[in-house]
Amino acid sequence: MGLLSGSQRMGAAALLLAASTILSRLMGLVRDKIISWQFGAGSEADMYFAAFMVPDIINSLLAGGIMSITMLPLLSRRFAEDEADAWRFFSCVFCWMLLASLLATGAGILCAGPLARLTAPGFDAAQIARLAFFMRIILPAQVFFLCGACMTALLFLRRQFRVPALTPLIYNGSIILGGLCLPWCAQALALPSEWELGGMSGYCVGVTVGAAVGAFWLPWRVARAQGLHLEWRLSHPLFRRFLLTALPLMLGQTIILMDEQFLRLFGTMLPDGNVSLLNYARRITQVPVGLMGQAAAVASYPFLVALVTSGERERFDSTLSTALRASVGLIIPAAVWLGLAARPVLTVIFQGGRFGAAETLACTPLLQIMLAATPLWIIYMVLVRAFYAGGDTITPAVTGTVMTVLALPCYYFWAVPHGAWAISLVSSGSVSAYVLWLMVIWWRRKGGGAFAGLGSLALRVLLCSLPAGAAAAWAQSLPWGAWCAARLGGPLPPLIDALLLLAVSGGLFCLLFAALSWRLAPEVLAPVLRRLQRRKGAGPHAA
Known part of the structure; x- marks a missing residue:
């Protein structure tokens, strides 16, 4: 069989890679959970x-x-x-x-x-x-x-x-x-x-x-x-x-490629445990990025290459826009909720063994700071492949290297003296600035077709996420653990207490976000609704 004989739709490829990414990220969290249990921070x-x-x-x-x-x-x-x-x-x-x-x-x-x-x-x-x-x-x-x-x-x-x-x-x-x-x-x-x-x-x-x-x-x-x-x-x-x-x-060692290395390098200049804390926070941050951006980016790239080769500019912009909008529409609510639920998330994933409540408390602000940059991470993963599909590897490399050079003194002279939270802040800020710079360059060279409606969608999704996030934060502030402990006759284990908080706040967030996005950002829910309609339509035939 010839190597070029097979074909696969981009949607099917994205679903396959998404499933692999989900399992991989889950296994990665299990791996880090075992490490944190055995060695802590x-x-x-x-x-x-x-x-x-x-x-x-x-x-x-x-x-x-x-x-x-x-x-x-x-x-x-x-x-x-x-x-x-x-x-x-x-x-x-x-x-x-x-x-x-x-x-x-x-x-x-x-x-x-x-x-x-x-x-x-x-x-x-x-x-x-x-x-x-x-x-x-x-x-x-x-x-x-x-x-x-x-x-x-x-x-x-x-x-x-x-x-x-x-x-x-x-x-x-x-x-x-x-x-x-x-x-x-x-x-x-x-x-x-x-x-x-x-x-x-x-x-x-x-x-x-x-x-x-x-x-x-x-x-x-x-x-x-x-x-x-x-x-x-x-x-x-x-x-x-x-x-x-x-x-x-x-x-060109771009700030994206060097981000994790800088967390490790400058983390070694802090007291023992900070390299691990920065790593654990980044691991959780990259889970939604991988789930919502990596699969779409990797699966879309061969199709973007084919569209460039055939000169189909409009379809290229449409494919790129679809990948960007789908990823950004999902990552913003995920980042908002994860930021608000950072402490119980860390409790569930890492706390236990040698990773105690003190480590969870120390890691929480690091995770929240890094989550702020996740929408830009998503855009980078898709956009940089659009540059590469057109044969342009120089622009991302040069701009990313310049940003790396600019970030180094910020890490060394400001972040290290202020501690791990400052290292997280420089990481998020430098990555965000780099991706925004790439977006400006693409807009000037190729026009805004790939970004059509992206800003409006991001704003509407954020407006849906903030009230839902406020409700979820209120739900987390209620003494659920104390209520359950009073009825059970003893305090809940930290893991059970954290799972209860996540279930209540996560459920409330999803309900309010779905209700608001139904009115303000229906395109976010459209893929789910279409899938449900197809299943409903197939029901009588299946019977």
């Missing part, structure tokens, strides 16, 4: 989260996270013109990616000690040694991520999203399994003290195993079964063009 967890800094930078330097974006337009055209030569071009890219990833990760493993001191300036000597050990375990995962990204690009080209949808599930599952099982195996095998029972080493091993199986082996196996032709090749006439397209993404 302490030194060992700080070192684990900081260990990802260098591997993630290597991945972004080699454009691994966006390999499909840079390769798809060129590979798509080449397959349409000459399939045999397209395979030669793909082989050239893959071979160079393999060599570059091996060299970069090898250098990282050899220089783990100095790199640990550079990326965690607030850690002491013992923490640096432990951090370097973690880094050496995690770094090989980048070889599998980067080479696997090439295979995933082939699957995206065919518009086959099933296998890529499995990747994050396998990855998170491996981390959880490694963290829970390896310490006991290490004790049974009498491995060195670095692998001690209760340490983070098992989670690090799970990272590399999950990358090997989920990110590389499975996509490679499926691509091979569907006609993959791979040969050793280091030159191709199209490779230079590919390199010029990818180079801005490699050299």
Whole structure:
């Protein structure tokens, strides 16, 4: 079967990726829940989260996270013109990616000690040694991520999203399994003290195993079964063009790519536990972003590329506008409610074991500050792919790098002295400013067709969310726990109390938001209503 023979509607692809994203985010929260239960917000967890800094930078330097974006337009055209030569071009890219990833990760493993001191300036000597050990375990995962990204690009080209949808599930599952099982195996095998029972080493091993199986082996196996032709090749006439397209993404370390690394880097300059608290808050923040933006952005990209290639400008703007409006219409009420319910949300997800009420209280304002930027995160995920679909990788890279340079002194000279809340504020502010800048650039170059009605929708959705949020906040202020405790003869456990608050305030928020949006923003509810009508219409026939 030819690689280009399959096709999938964008809606079906988005639903598939959305389902994968939901499961992946849930597994990610389970993973972090286990880590927080075992290690809380302490030194060992700080070192684990900081260990990802260098591997993630290597991945972004080699454009691994966006390999499909840079390769798809060129590979798509080449397959349409000459399939045999397209395979030669793909082989050239893959071979160079393999060599570059091996060299970069090898250098990282050899220089783990100095790199640990550079990326965690607030850690002491013992923490640096432990951090370097973690880094050496995690770094090989980048070889599998980067080479696997090439295979995933082939699957995206065919518009086959099933296998890529499995990747994050396998990855998170491996981390959880490694963290829970390896310490006991290490004790049974009498491995060195670095692998001690209760340490983070098992989670690090799970990272590399999950990358090997989920990110590389499975996509490679499926691509091979569907006609993959791979040969050793280091030159191709199209490779230079590919390199010029990818180079801005490699050299341009945008504020989006560096955001998580800055939280880790500057968090190490604060007392122990702050890296973990910032990480936990960001994890929850990225759940609605992933659920409502990532699936739509990834699924829409191959279609945007096809529309650019065929010159259908109006359909391009319409597709982009649909993705933007659908994502923004959902993220605003989600962010408002999550911000108001931050404390019970953190209680349910993380509190327990070594993560106590004090850690929940400290993490709450960090989460609330980061949630303020989530609508802009959603817009970025969709809009940046519109730039890439048109072959423009320079604009997002240059503007993002400029914003990174501007943010650095804000982090170091202002945020670090003021603490973790200030680091969260600089993070949200710099990301928001960058995305607004990109929107202005797009508007000036391409016109406002993609943003038609977006501002009006966002305002109307916000107006619906605020009264619903006020009602939810009032509901949370009522002594539900005391009432239940009086009837049950004892205080409720914190988890049950938090779940009760979330159920009452969340239900009230949804009811009021639905009622208000029915009048002010009916397009937000329209997809749900259409689905209900289709099911109702299908009822008699099914019977």
